[in-house]
Amino acid sequence: MKKILLITTAVFSLSTYSADLLPSCHNWNDGSSDTVKAAIAAATAENKKAAKVGFEWRDTVKFIKKATKLSATPCNSSALTMANMAKAQALDAQKQAKDQANAGPSF
Amino acid sequence: MKKIISSISAVSALAALFVMPLEAGAKEMTDEEVTFGRKAGNCLACHMIPGGNLPGTIGPPLLAMKARFPNKADLRAQIWDATVKNPHTIMPPFGKHGILTEGQIDQVVNYIYSK
Amino acid sequence: MKKNITIIALAALLGSSVAIAAQQSAQVQADIDAFQNHFKAKFPEMDLDDFSKGPYSMNEDKLMQFENIMEMPPFEDSLDKGEQLWNTAFKNGKTYSSCFNGPVEKIRTQFPRWNAEAGKVENLEAMINKCRTDNGEKKIGWKKGKMAFISAYLTTAATGEEINVIVPEGDEKALAAYNKGKKFFYSKRGQLNLSCANCHIDSVGKKIRGDILSPALGQITHFPVWRGKWMRKKGNGFGTIQRRYGGCNKQVRAKPFKVHKDEYTNLEFFHTVMSNGMEISGTEYRQ
Numbered sequence: 080m081k082k083i084l085l086i087t088t089a090v091f092s093l094s095t096y097s098a099d100l101l102p103s104c105h106n107w108n109d110g111s112s113d114t115v116k117a118a119i120a121a122a123t124a125e126n127k128k129a130a131k132v133g134f135e136w137r138d139t140v141k142f143i144k145k146a147t148k149l150s151a152t153p154c155n156s157s158a159l160t161m162a163n164m165a166k167a168q169a170l171d172a173q174k175q176a177k178d179q180a181n182a183g184p185s186f
Numbered sequence: 187m188k189k190i191i192s193s194i195s196a197v198s199a200l201a202a203l204f205v206m207p208l209e210a211g212a213k214e215m216t217d218e219e220v221t222f223g224r225k226a227g228n229c230l231a232c233h234m235i236p237g238g239n240l241p242g243t244i245g246p247p248l249l250a251m252k253a254r255f256p257n258k259a260d261l262r263a264q265i266w267d268a269t270v271k272n273p274h275t276i277m278p279p280f281g282k283h284g285i286l287t288e289g290q291i292d293q294v295v296n297y298i299y300s301k
Numbered sequence: 302m303k304k305n306i307t308i309i310a311l312a313a314l315l316g317s318s319v320a321i322a323a324q325q326s327a328q329v330q331a332d333i334d335a336f337q338n339h340f341k342a343k344f345p346e347m348d349l350d351d352f353s354k355g356p357y358s359m360n361e362d363k364l365m366q367f368e369n370i371m372e373m374p375p376f377e378d379s380l381d382k383g384e385q386l387w388n389t390a391f392k393n394g395k396t397y398s399s400c401f402n403g404p405v406e407k408i409r410t411q412f413p414r415w416n417a418e419a420g421k422v423e424n425l426e427a428m429i430n431k432c433r434t435d436n437g438e439k440k441i442g443w444k445k446g447k448m449a450f451i452s453a454y455l456t457t458a459a460t461g462e463e464i465n466v467i468v469p470e471g472d473e474k475a476l477a478a479y480n481k482g483k484k485f486f487y488s489k490r491g492q493l494n495l496s497c498a499n500c501h502i503d504s505v506g507k508k509i510r511g512d513i514l515s516p517a518l519g520q521i522t523h524f525p526v527w528r529g530k531w532m533r534k535k536g537n538g539f540g541t542i543q544r545r546y547g548g549c550n551k552q553v554r555a556k557p558f559k560v561h562k563d564e565y566t567n568l569e570f571f572h573t574v575m576s577n578g579m580e581i582s583g584t585e586y587r588q
Contacts (some may be wrong), residue, residue, distance in 0.1 A: 133485075133564065135556040137490050164284070168492065171283055179488040182333075182496065185274065186339045224510075231510050243508045269494070275502060278493040285492055 115150045118162035125169035132176040139168045213262035220290045227294050236301055244276055248298050262295045323469040326476055336575045342517045352519035353582045358513050360507040370586045376527035383454030386447055388451055391436045402431035409459035409581055415475040422478050422570045425452055426541055443560045449525040449539035453584040459581035466574045472585030491555030495561045523574050523585040
């Protein structure tokens, strides 16, 4: 849980000054940086799990697609951000599925 | 560094339709815009807030917030994740689910705390 | 149990009158009572059938506007088209009515229904497409267009008929499908973390921005509907109930499911059963 919060916070609090803390931008010409690739793969895997339990969110795949597209450009720190954001959503969706395991009427 | 920033704002522009959190980085929205905007806080969907048009009536009017929340952090916590106080709440967990960025939540808190 | 299954299989062959003979699951009947009593207690001045007017049932001015529009509904041509399609023979000479039981006004209320043999719920639109493929025709699109015209024609023909969807007592699989639909309805989902019940039970009659929220009770009595919003979106305004489900999922930022898969069909099963005893009100206008 703490970890999810941390990830979420890290991902969503991105602002210009934190951008240079993100890795992978030193790699100007390597669009297929392993970090980004791994992040996209992780987001995709987690989102599949969310879909499997029937709780996928609307925009997660869009983020993954954007991340993939961005990873082709020279500087891909945005790709990493986007991929991590998708992964955070997928984890939140899985947690939501668990929280709703006993959903039912209140009357 | 400059390049990083500009590529981030390029992303924001590209993804503006659905990537609200990144767009926030651009700091273009005023506190009121973040609070009222349909694609941002959209608090008016459920709450009457002085100065906002077409308010919903699902939640209580957001008035006299200083009296309701002497401790500003409690107000922030309510917006960050309303399910802590009420697990069945209808109010979306704006921080927990990344609907708004931390910075945007601060903006919303500031805005409604002045009401 | 075996006996039940044969009865149901027979029923499928012989028609709805026998199917209705299957007994409602006691658990489901208890759910229906609790659900309907909740609304009756919350809105004691309303009759059961009043709830079918959706958001308009919650506001007198809007109800008047609605009734004015329904004097000369903007979708009459499409209903005529639906009737025409219904009566047009396939290449093999048969028509849709050869796939259904009973006269045209008795078809709508047979669906959604539990098909024990197939072990799943069938809704009206699924049976329309099955009828096509059984007769060597291609499937048509699920959510709007011709499908919605035909379905709307059948809904309108059934005006005044009573909803009576049965989850057969003793059929574990039927109960499981119902329970899946029920859980779907009450689960918070999407980034906004909202369940159908949050809006259509907890917040009925309240406003979300400018929209008044309709009660879940009676939400299915008038589908497909003709919506101004769908008209503006291209197409001709009609949409099936499952098209609407997709819209309500998207607005909470959940990924909508494909129509006519188990998720929405089980939801439709639950959602319709909850309105048992209400009258079909015919296809209606919505904002």
